[in-house]
Amino acid sequence: MEAPITFVDDRLLRKVPSWRTYLAAKLGFRNHWYPIKLSREIGESQIVTATLCGENILLKRIDGKVYALRDRCIHRGVPFSEKLECYTKGTITCWYHGFTYKWETGELCDILASPDSKAIGRQSVKSYPVQEAKGAVFVFMGDDDVKPHPLCEDVPPMFLDEDLALEGDSYMVQSNWRVGCENGFDGLHVYIHRTSPLVNDTQRSLPVGHTANSGQIVLHEVDGQPKGVYDEFAHHVSLWEGQVEGDVVVRGVRNTRTDGVPTRTTAASLWLPGVLRVDDFPDAGRHQFEWYVPVSEDEHYYLIMIGKRVTNPQEALDHEQEFWNRWKPVSLDGFNNQDIEARLALQKFYGRDSAWLQEMLIEGDHPIIKWRELCHRHNRGVQRPDHL
Structure with missing residues (x-):
């Protein structure tokens, strides 16, 4: 039996004019x-x-x-x-x-x-x-009278590149798709990952947080191309100690690699209709793609794929084996499972329409607001109960 679907109160939508269609899109966007x-x-x-x-x-x-x-x-x-x-x-x-x-x-x-x-x-x-x-x-x-546009407009740049070998796995997560998007793109949530086994496995340095330079956010809004928000982490000021009343209570992880490879993620970008790309992750020279696909009001299909540039079939096979033997247990199950845990907790709050107006975002959440506004401007239609 299909779950009952509810409308968003129009009075709530009027309170967020710059991203009201995003608030209305409990079930995602049409014509994508x-x-x-x-x-x-x-x-x-x-x-x-x-x-x-x-x-x-x-x-x-x-x-x-x-x-x-x-x-x-x-x-x-x-x-x-x-x-x-x-x-x-x-x-x-x-x-x-x-x-x-x-x-x-x-x-x-x-x-x-x-x-x-x-x-x-x-x-x-x-x-x-x-x-x-x-x-x-x-x-x-999509709508019956809408001709599908090219797939390349709804996936992040480089995803369809011929030399990018991709392997992945999927999960069903009991939270709304928007909660998934915002958790993945939330630069401050690095705080929850400091205990991940991925940190030491890749000798990655991981701060407890950072001060985001909101001026570095780049919007991609060219007609006929993917629409997204790009956040280059290299412009963030990292915080390596967390203090309570002046006392250090939490420390980030500082690793030094002997091979000269950078130890931190360089950039993250979020694209319509709801897919994250993280560069140089889970390690240098790799790109992680995360889809947050609407299933119901309180469930999304979480597809994670890791890509690596290859020049021949053997390198593609090596990447496949590395995914299942290393990245699946260490990154997907060891790092991204922490994100799933966070989404389950977020859903307890954001499962109510009014909660989106009760949140208290701060300076570091600037990219999330830009994402909501971009969705409002460029979505091709909101999936509503009457479509079902």
Whole structure:
């Protein structure tokens, strides 16, 4: 059963005019591409269920290509997934009355219980554009009359570069997607990571915080290109001691690498519709991409991918093995799990619409406000309950 969806009170929206559509976007933005599964999770002829922006979806790989349909028969609204029936490779049949649809287009091509119905060939179940790239399956969550724009406009720069080898894994997190975005882009939350095993594993220096130079924030708002906020950490003034009433109670971690490799993250950027890129992370010469994909009001699909430049298949294989043997346990499970813990705590507060107006942000949160405002200016539509 689909979870009930609630509107945001219009009186609250009027209080944040510069980012009101962001506040309204509990279920994310429409007319954007989102990763919905890793490619390896959908085998040939396999049917996989997923939920994106509150819409329940079925995915199937047919002759190598993935297709996506709304998991709801147009006749009486029952989910196909309650009892899957596929009598031919290219169709799916509703178990209730035999309404049969083509995976490729969603067209109603037969009704087993009423083969002479005039509805055949004239009606369709919603189908979604699908594109695979870099080991992920992307679905376009959009209006029927909107032609999907190129995928490159909804992923961070360099993600689609041919020489960037990517490996990743995913999690389901019980918090809103916006909480995920803001946790990832929050420069001050470095404080919670000082105990991460990644710090010593990579000989990384990690301060307890910093004073952000808000003037260094760069907005990317060029038509036809990804829209995002870029925060170059190199311009931050790091704090290596945390004090309470003048006494040092917490210290950052200072490591010195003997190979001359920089020991800190150089930059983070956050891009529509909700994906973070962190450069030189989890180590120098690597780039981490984190998607916070709306599932429901209080759940998001957290996809983490680590990329490295390669020049041949062997280097790509080495990166794959390094991901599973090193970065998966040390970085994803050892570092990013601390972020998941923080989001679960944040959701207890931000799960209420009014909480977004009760927060008390400070100077170091300037990038978060810029992110909200950018989303307000450049989103292509808000997913609302009437779309479901």
